[in-house]
Amino acid sequence: FTTAFVLYIYRHPVSRSKMMSSESATPPAERLQSLSAVGASVQIKKDISPIKYFRSGIQMEKVARAYAKEGDLERAYKILHRFITLFIEKLPKHPLYKKAEASRMKEYSKKIHGALDLASDIKQRLSDQYATEYQSFLERQKRNEIAKLAEAQSKLEECKDYNLKSVTMDPVTDDSQSALMVIEEQHPEDSMSDYCKPKQNYESSSSIDSSNYILEQRKPSVDRSLKPATNINEIVSPTLDGLRCVKIPERLPEYFLAVVQKNTASNIETCGILSGHLMKEVFQVTHVIIPKQHGTADSCTTEEEEEIFDYQDSRDLVTLGWIHTHPSQTSFLSSVDLHTQYSYQIMMPEAIAIVCAPRYNQTGYFTLTRDDGLDIIGNCKEVGFHPHPSHPILFEECKHICLDSTHEVQLVDLRST
Ligand SMILES: [Zn+2]
Ligand SMILES: [Zn+2]
Numbered sequence: 001f002t003t004a005f006v007l008y009i010y011r012h013p014v015s016r017s018k019m020m021s022s023e024s025a026t027p028p029a030e031r032l033q034s035l036s037a038v039g040a041s042v043q044i045k046k047d048i049s050p051i052k053y054f055r056s057g058i059q060m061e062k063v064a065r066a067y068a069k070e071g072d073l074e075r076a077y078k079i080l081h082r083f084i085t086l087f088i089e090k091l092p093k094h095p096l097y098k099k100a101e102a103s104r105m106k107e108y109s110k111k112i113h114g115a116l117d118l119a120s121d122i123k124q125r126l127s128d129q130y131a132t133e134y135q136s137f138l139e140r141q142k143r144n145e146i147a148k149l150a151e152a153q154s155k156l157e158e159c160k161d162y163n164l165k166s167v168t169m170d171p172v173t174d175d176s177q178s179a180l181m182v183i184e185e186q187h188p189e190d191s192m193s194d195y196c197k198p199k200q201n202y203e204s205s206s207s208i209d210s211s212n213y214i215l216e217q218r219k220p221s222v223d224r225s226l227k228p229a230t231n232i233n234e235i236v237s238p239t240l241d242g243l244r245c246v247k248i249p250e251r252l253p254e255y256f257l258a259v260v261q262k263n264t265a266s267n268i269e270t271c272g273i274l275s276g277h278l279m280k281e282v283f284q285v286t287h288v289i290i291p292k293q294h295g296t297a298d299s300c301t302t303e304e305e306e307e308i309f310d311y312q313d314s315r316d317l318v319t320l321g322w323i324h325t326h327p328s329q330t331s332f333l334s335s336v337d338l339h340t341q342y343s344y345q346i347m348m349p350e351a352i353a354i355v356c357a358p359r360y361n362q363t364g365y366f367t368l369t370r371d372d373g374l375d376i377i378g379n380c381k382e383v384g385f386h387p388h389p390s391h392p393i394l395f396e397e398c399k400h401i402c403l404d405s406t407h408e409v410q411l412v413d414l415r416s417t
Contacts, residue, residue, distance in 0.1 A: 028130035331364035
């Protein structure tokens with residue numbers, strides 16, 4: 001019976017309870033509050049018409065339903081909360097709110113009521129889920145405390161035996177010393193020295209001194225079973241930077257450039273709307289809708305936007321961003337582009353801007369930076385081309401996209417209809 005062997009036995013005094021994934025150390029009200037915080041910063045821009053907000057609202061509701069269907073209630077609740085903040089609190093303050101086309105607004109309002117019911121249903125389900133998860137955390141914590149007390153008690157008992165045996169044991173050999181060091185490396189998280197140290201007179205032996213040094217240098221023990229459980233939604237929903245991945249058919253820019261070639265050759269910009277749907281936890285771009293529009297060398301303005309919305313609505317598509325050409329410039333987002341991107345991204349955080357610059361053989365996939373870009377553009381009251389501060393950075397290359405060679409894209413050219 002060597003010292004090392006005695007120590008080894010002490011390493012496994014009580015088996016730890018297994019961590020369950022369906023629990024949380026955060027109180028339910030706090031968790032709901034953190035989901036709601038996202039929507040509060042949404043700004044209403046007067047250059048985006050109330051009708052356009054309503055159309056986006058209907059798409060937000062569609063996305064929320066898709067999330068709920070996948071079981072991702074938190075994401076569904078976040079988007080619905082943003083939606084409610086926009087439509088109940090902020091949109092009525094829009095200067096054009098009362099002038100908006102009454103019949104359309106009435107039609108959209110009806111659809112939006114469904115979203116309110118959905119939000120309250122999801123809130124209730126989340127509240128129940130959080131309460132259960134918090135309760136099971138509290139119960140396990142209580143069980144852990146009881147187990148710890150029992151563990152301390154049993155170690156004290158074993159210490160008595162250990163010190164008794166130490167007195168009658170042979171001096172520690174070099175072999176047992178190295179065995180001890182190996183055990184230390186294998187079980188760095190376990191602690192026994194707090195409970196059981198050799199008696200003072202035994203520590204004066206040089207070999208035991210060095211073993212004690214190893215014990216004291218170790219990091220404090222951590223009870224990993226107390227770590228807050230990972231949220232189950234994060235396990236089932238792969239995200240990048242908290243965003244769902246947007247899958248883009250890799251030849252989409254090439255096809256788009258081919259269809260709008262005539263404009264590009266005349267140095268006229270063309271834009272299209274990226275559309276698709278939530279499919280197996282990613283947003284898949286399936287269509288590019290090219291609306292009626294008029295363009296210049298550095299801008300393009302859509303017309304008859306109702307057609308885009310009707311096309312999307314009849315096929316259950318949602319807007320996932322936009323694409324446009326820079327016939328004679330490089331690929332970047334101009335000040336006007338930044339404001340356009342804001343209007344997409346505020347409704348759908350995953351929305352992206354693709355900029356094709358064929359003269360420079362460049363294709364950029366951009367998004368506003370989530371802190372500075374969204375905040376600065378959201379608060380900027382300027383219209384048309386205007387300077388923005390060069391720092392901080394307002395837009396960046398998207399990290400949440402992946403180019404996909406397995407899906408084709410359909411180009412829908414509404415210009416000729
Ligand atoms: Zn541009
Ligand atoms: Zn601006």
